[in-house]
Amino acid sequence: MTVATVxxxxxxxxxxxxxxxxxxxGNPVLLVFICAGLVTLGFSMFRKAKRAARG
Structure with a gap:
């Protein structure tokens, strides 16, 4: 395997x-679900960071 192949x-x-x-x-319905998933992921990461900061 060469670098060019990779x-x-x-x-x-x-x-x-x-x-x-x-x-x-391009599909509006899928876009809504993607956005909802990203918002949920952002909230969960914020909660984890907040808990970790408390100790």
Missing amino acids: LGNTTTLAALVKDVWDIMT
Whole structure:
């Protein structure tokens, strides 16, 4: 396995992820669910950080 092979596969994977992301964000219903999941994730991370700061 060469560096060129790894870089080529990484580029292909990045393009695939971009295509999937474009499809998901193009659908308004999926976009609402993605946003709801990100907000929930943000709240849970904030709570964990707050608890860790308390000790």
